[in-house]
Amino acid sequence: MDDPKPEIVKEPDMAYGQYSYADYLTWNMDEVVELIKGKVFKKAAAAPRRIHQQISIKLAAKLYNFLEGSLCQVYDAPFDVRFPKTSREDKQIVDVVQPDICVICDPAKLDDRGCLGVPDLIVEILSPGNSKTELKHKYELYESHGVREYWIIHAETHDLLIYTLENGRYVPSRLLTSGDVVESRVLPGFKLDLEEFFSDIK
Template identity: 60%
Template sequence: MEAKDEKNIVNEPYTAYGSYSYADYLSWDLEEMVELIKGKIFKQAAAPRRVHQEVSGTVSNMLFNFLQGKKSKVFTAPFDVRLPVESKKNEDIYTVVQPDICVICNLEKLDEMGCVGAPDLIIEILSPGNNQKELINKYEVYEESGVKEYWIIHPSEKTLFTYTLMDGKYVPSKLYTIGHKVESTAIKGFVLDLEQVFEGLDY
């Protein structure tokens, strides 16, 4: 296949010319964030809006405080999560994502480049223009990779939807909103109070 300029490739979201690996990803010198999902390149949307950042900061701080003294860590984007299928070699990994928030309980999955293997909890915060990627593409790879819990926060609607992995398949929750306290099954004892998450948000 004829080589193509990576800077041109990533100007076309949800499109890739061929299939790319983490080894390719590491060789690119790009000014913007991209993700690989099953070898396809996905360009990140523009910088997250203020409300997105407020929600991310609030939730990640809650997790950070809860995890103090525990053998688990929380990370926020940009942070590479590699999801290998068989081999952990860079040239054999075709999915590299940057979740808004993730919690890793098995610290052996961490290396200097990020995380290799499924986090226990991933939280994605929806922004205009990226809903298809979060709701369809990432759902599939998170389920297939064994991410125990996948939470989706919709700031403008002030809602949270969770997926819990059971027997290899995600089981959806009801729709949570202000007034609900959501308990994690993957991070035992952690409860997210949506009143605190969405309180004071304006658009």
């Protein structure tokens, strides 16, 4: 059983060593935050750039239409993904992120608060505000927990890199760009023509 929800607090003490999902639930902050290994990562308080949102909604719609009628479901941010290790209790979960887009094919991982478990596919759409530290920690998080496919889309340059999990380690694709047709190993049959996809995104 999950712990009872404690009193709401304004925001965490950034100097503190480690927080859990139980702490995360108590925060009332203007910024979106994520937890990686118990450390707090703040996202920008301002809304994402327009081009980021264009890409996100268009890709999520394509995935939704492709997956309709299957067990797999697509979600876009804000949507909490919790990565449990040894326990599913809130106070024991120290990794909580909000990917731009994720696909979950096991309905047992879904609850009213988001996803409790590892998504099959995660997409992050990069903007100039994304830090290298954030990217490094997310790469390590997704690889260590076994996210089978991790897409990184560069919003400004209209290209894409795919990391596919093989024997517990990520193997990168070459940089995919206009003229390439992307295929997903995790979602057989799903294809994305990058020239067509980015044609109206400016």
